[in-house]
Amino acid sequence: MEIEFLGTGAGAPSKSRNVSATALKLLDEINEIWLFDVGEATQHQILKTNIKPRKITKIFITHLHGDHIFGLPGFLSSRSFQNGDAPVEIYGPVGIKEYVKTSLRISGTHLSYRIIFHEIENERGQLLSNDHFQVKYALLDHRIPSYGYRVIEAKKPGELLVDKLMQAGVPSGPLYGQLKKGKNIVLPDGRTFLSSDYVGPDIPGRIVTIFGDTRISKNHLFLAHNADVVVHESTFAHQDRDIAHKYYHSASTQVAKMAKDAHAKYLILTHLSARYLGKNALMLQKQAEKIFPKVQVASDLMTYNVLPKKDLSDE
Numbered sequence: 005m006e007i008e009f010l011g012t013g014a015g016a017p018s019k020s021r022n023v024s025a026t027a028l029k030l031l032d033e034i035n036e037i038w039l040f041d042v043g044e045a046t047q048h049q050i051l052k053t054n055i056k057p058r059k060i061t062k063i064f065i066t067h068l069h070g071d072h073i074f075g076l077p078g079f080l081s082s083r084s085f086q087n088g089d090a091p092v093e094i095y096g097p098v099g100i101k102e103y104v105k106t107s108l109r110i111s112g113t114h115l116s117y118r119i120i121f122h123e124i125e126n127e128r129g130q131l132l133s134n135d136h137f138q139v140k141y142a143l144l145d146h147r148i149p150s151y152g153y154r155v156i157e158a159k160k161p162g163e164l165l166v167d168k169l170m171q172a173g174v175p176s177g178p179l180y181g182q183l184k185k186g187k188n189i190v191l192p193d194g195r196t197f198l199s200s201d202y203v204g205p206d207i208p209g210r211i212v213t214i215f216g217d218t219r220i221s222k223n224h225l226f227l228a229h230n231a232d233v234v235v236h237e238s239t240f241a242h243q244d245r246d247i248a249h250k251y252y253h254s255a256s257t258q259v260a261k262m263a264k265d266a267h268a269k270y271l272i273l274t275h276l277s278a279r280y281l282g283k284n285a286l287m288l289q290k291q292a293e294k295i296f297p298k299v300q301v302a303s304d305l306m307t308y309n310v311l312p313k314k315d316l317s318d319e
């Protein structure tokens with residue numbers, strides 16, 4: 005599980021930062037990549053990575069401002085040329101379907117695959133739940149409806165306690181597999197072995213929370229609590245927090261405090277205003293570090309590896 009930042013700037017592209025797009029690479033887990041926002045020229049950024057557009061199966065849009073969606077029609081169109089016939093699911097606020105359909109219709113674009121739209125209307129809820137992942141969402145506090153997404157990996161069964169089994173005289177073989185799957189076994193000599201006695205504690209799944217543009221809101225902790233990584237905008241620095249508030253954005257220190265309150269494990273700041281160029285971007289990180297030390301400012305094409313957990317003692 006890896007996060008790759010395709011665009012980390014706010015509003016308009018600058019020389020060092022393209023507009024918003026974040027890829028959650030789930031290649032080892034489900035051989036898919038999920039995109040969060042598709043700012044203009046996201047497909048150009050993808051060309052600089054090893055991301056294959058046909059692997060992108062789900063796109064989550066946080067809100068409908070141009071710097072988060074102007075790259076969507078172009079990306080969808082190009083994906084069609086790269087023998088992608090697997091459908092794409094698009095999740096986002098009401099209006100995303102009309103935007104995409106209108107762009108494709110007026111430009112005479114025909115896709116080789118189907119798009120399945122899921123428009124979000126409620127304040128909080130769940131978008132999907134399967135054997136591998138769950139995705140929850142909640143409304144934030146921006147000038148237009150803006151959402152955050154919480155991706156929760158399913159827990160995995162713990163390690164088989166092989167030494168303990170050997171000591172008990174259980175022969176290695178298919179019986180081990182059954183115990184690992186949670187089944188109790190009976191040996192020919194009549195002895196019963198309970199799976200729960202020979203399998204370690206469940207390994208919890210990872211949690212990644214990706215926020216849209218927003219002030220800090222009452223739904224933030226619902227989305228970010230205990231997350232392994234929180235990706236959040238820091239459009240402004242601490243000294244510009246009044247401007248942040250006025251424009252429904254966040255400042256570095258406000259985000260750091262939220263991550264601390266949420267007991268998050270790591271925080272990545274993105275969506276920086278172009279006023280913080282070069283070393284000034286590091287200033288935002290230093291401000292946040294004083295409150296929440298495990299923080300980093302994202303840069304374009306940066307990747308972050310979300311390491312697997314070992315067992316419940318990590319919690």
Ligand SMILES: [Zn+2]
Pocket residue numbers: 014015024069071072217275
């Ligand atoms: Zn934005």
